[in-house]
Amino acid sequence: MTWSAQQYLAFEQERTRPVKDLVAAIPSIDVRSAVDLGCGPGNSTEILAHRFPEATVSGIDSSEEMLVAAQQRLPTLQFELSEISTWAPTKRFDVILANASLQWLGNHDVLYPKLLSKLSGDGCLAVQIPDNLDEPAHRLAREVAANGPWSQKIGSVIHHIRHDASFYYELLRENCSAINIWRTTYYHPLAGGAAAIVEWFKGTALRPYLTPLEDAERSAFLEQYLANITEAYPALPDGTVLLPFSRLFLVASR
Amino acid sequence: MTWSAQQYLAFEQERTRPVKDLVAAIPSIDVRSAVDLGCGPGNSTEILAHRFPEATVSGIDSSEEMLVAAQQRLPTLQFELSEISTWAPTKRFDVILANASLQWLGNHDVLYPKLLSKLSGDGCLAVQIPDNLDEPAHRLAREVAANGPWSQKIGSVIHHIRHDASFYYELLRENCSAINIWRTTYYHPLAGGAAAIVEWFKGTALRPYLTPLEDAERSAFLEQYLANITEAYPALPDGTVLLPFSRLFLVASR
Numbered sequence: 425m426t427w428s429a430q431q432y433l434a435f436e437q438e439r440t441r442p443v444k445d446l447v448a449a450i451p452s453i454d455v456r457s458a459v460d461l462g463c464g465p466g467n468s469t470e471i472l473a474h475r476f477p478e479a480t481v482s483g484i485d486s487s488e489e490m491l492v493a494a495q496q497r498l499p500t501l502q503f504e505l506s507e508i509s510t511w512a513p514t515k516r517f518d519v520i521l522a523n524a525s526l527q528w529l530g531n532h533d534v535l536y537p538k539l540l541s542k543l544s545g546d547g548c549l550a551v552q553i554p555d556n557l558d559e560p561a562h563r564l565a566r567e568v569a570a571n572g573p574w575s576q577k578i579g580s581v582i583h584h585i586r587h588d589a590s591f592y593y594e595l596l597r598e599n600c601s602a603i604n605i606w607r608t609t610y611y612h613p614l615a616g617g618a619a620a621i622v623e624w625f626k627g628t629a630l631r632p633y634l635t636p637l638e639d640a641e642r643s644a645f646l647e648q649y650l651a652n653i654t655e656a657y658p659a660l661p662d663g664t665v666l667l668p669f670s671r672l673f674l675v676a677s678r
Numbered sequence: 679m680t681w682s683a684q685q686y687l688a689f690e691q692e693r694t695r696p697v698k699d700l701v702a703a704i705p706s707i708d709v710r711s712a713v714d715l716g717c718g719p720g721n722s723t724e725i726l727a728h729r730f731p732e733a734t735v736s737g738i739d740s741s742e743e744m745l746v747a748a749q750q751r752l753p754t755l756q757f758e759l760s761e762i763s764t765w766a767p768t769k770r771f772d773v774i775l776a777n778a779s780l781q782w783l784g785n786h787d788v789l790y791p792k793l794l795s796k797l798s799g800d801g802c803l804a805v806q807i808p809d810n811l812d813e814p815a816h817r818l819a820r821e822v823a824a825n826g827p828w829s830q831k832i833g834s835v836i837h838h839i840r841h842d843a844s845f846y847y848e849l850l851r852e853n854c855s856a857i858n859i860w861r862t863t864y865y866h867p868l869a870g871g872a873a874a875i876v877e878w879f880k881g882t883a884l885r886p887y888l889t890p891l892e893d894a895e896r897s898a899f900l901e902q903y904l905a906n907i908t909e910a911y912p913a914l915p916d917g918t919v920l921l922p923f924s925r926l927f928l929v930a931s932r
Contacts, residue, residue: 448702589865590920597916603867605920611843611859613851662851666844666859 435624436467438612442671443468443523446552447475449604449675453546455479455518461508461539462486462525466494466501472521473501479518484511509535516544524671527553527584533595540599540678548677555607555672557583560656561625568649569633574641581632589672596676604675612667618654621667622646689878690721692866696925697722697777700806701729703858703929707800709733709772715762715793716740716779720748720755726775727755733772738765763789770798778925781807781838787849794853794932802931809861809926811837814910815879822903823887828895835886843926850930858929866921872908875921876900 455476460469463483473481482502485491491503508522509529520539529535539549556562569578589605596603614620626634630649634642657665709730714723717737727735736756739745745757762776763783774793783789793803810816823832843859850857868874880888884903888896911919 445699589922590914593865593867593918593920594914597867597914597918605865606862607865608860608862611847611861613847613857660844660848660851664847664851666847668843 438610440467440471441610442552442608442673443471443521445608446523446550446673446675447471447521449673450475450519450548450550451602451675451677453518453548453677457481457515457517457544458519458521459483459513459517461511461520461522462528463494463503464490464525466497466503468521468523469494469501469503470498472519473498476519484508513542516542516547518544518547520547520549522549522551524552524554526551527586530585532585532587532591536592536595536676537599540596540676543678546601546678548675551674551676553672554584554669555586556668556670557586559668559670561621561653561667562629564649564652564656565625565630565633568645568652572645572648574637574645577636577641578633579636592674592676596674600676600678602677605673607670607672609668609670612669613664614667615664617659617663617665618650618657621653621657621665622650624667692864694721694725695864696806696862696927697725697775699862700777700804700927700929701725701775703927704729704773704802704804705856705929705931707772707802707931711735711769711771711798712773712775713737713767713771715765715774715776716782717748717757718744718779720751720757722775722777723748723755723757724752726773727752730773738762767796770796770801772798772801774801774803776803776805778806778808780805781840784839786839786841786845790846790849791853794850794930797932800855800932802929805928805930807926808838808924809840810922810924811840813922813924815875815907815921816883818903818906818910819879819884819887822899822906826899826902828891828899831890831895832887833890846928846930850928854930854932856931859927861924861926863922863924866923867918868921869918871913871917871919872904872911875907875911875919876904878921 456479458472458476458479458481460472460483463469463485466483469481469483483494484504484506486507488505491505494503508525520543543549569575593603593605637645659665710733712726712730712733712735714726714737717723717739723735723737737748738758738760740761742759745759748757762779774797797803823829847857847859888899891899913919
């Protein structure tokens, strides 16, 4: 398993696609202020700022490391260390973007209406959350964790919050003039085959499983996981695998 | 069941969304000529022409009625009566668009490479096909057709051609520099509830079932179908139903 810069860039391109689709679906309203909740290293904030060049664009994240990277990437924008759950801005925004961040927070029935209340009169809430816990890549991670000698050490892992399209539609429609919901499965061709799938998830879904383990256990976990992934995602004749990745999108207008 | 102009326009907006997404995903190449295969009344051609204002844009369709509507909508573009299966242009195109048309043709393993061969050096084939035969709306239509007194009269109905993402990826990758495949489920909120779902499919999926029937049978068919749809798509408290509609997208670059 190698992790070349080229492969990383390929992943970045694949991972940036959903936020491009999300931001493209925001209606063409007059946007003066926009905020990116859980901005990470700023790749989503960059796309938001590009779409609304006249707006004051800011980002918040709970990781100082991420904010340093974001500030370096986008020196003219404002970034702030803050938790989404306790975020309490003193002014309203025309666009609130949350790209692959809200799935880590609970109580969506309270959270989403609260975010709506931070929007200006015709403002817009734009959200994307991964929706792939049923994919073999996730199921196999749970299985390897539960069935190995490390199961006690790993303990119980907290998964994404998941609700379906109807839940969000019902929750928000009363306070919105329009709600646009869709779910997309992207088929990412990974030239590195099953090993590339393991690399893809090592930095995200596998982290809660790998973090509590010693180096030797971690290697054994990844070896078993790779074997199972190889079986579940058969390679095409040239060694490529198609990785399906599903995401739920929501654009709600006040 | 009513079919108001307003409701029709609502459907048009919902039905135009996929081709907007498809055309937006075409790479920013230098496009001088673009063609819309199965252009219908020209709504897809309009979006194609809007994206590439410098290009010569044309459309073909096998229905004269559709071409009259398309020509009326877009008087400056060229439209031609032609079948996609026998289409044999004398020059190559930078973009070939096929929005919800190729699913009616067979032999995709021959058809798609043939379309690729009509592209210029860095040209692009952009395809969208419905992929919702497993949805209750389709399943129930098949059931009502098979279990009513009209079953013999309806006989066997030809359904869409269906292949999955891997099929198209494997078929095209050898002759393409990049292949972008995704599948999106749009959740269309229909204010008219189950009756609106029946209206939605009356003009498309239900046609092969309804066409062979007499008026009285047709009414009875629709009544039974509406009853089954009402059960399968429970309305939200305000009477709205969310209609999930899945579509497969493919953007293949030479």
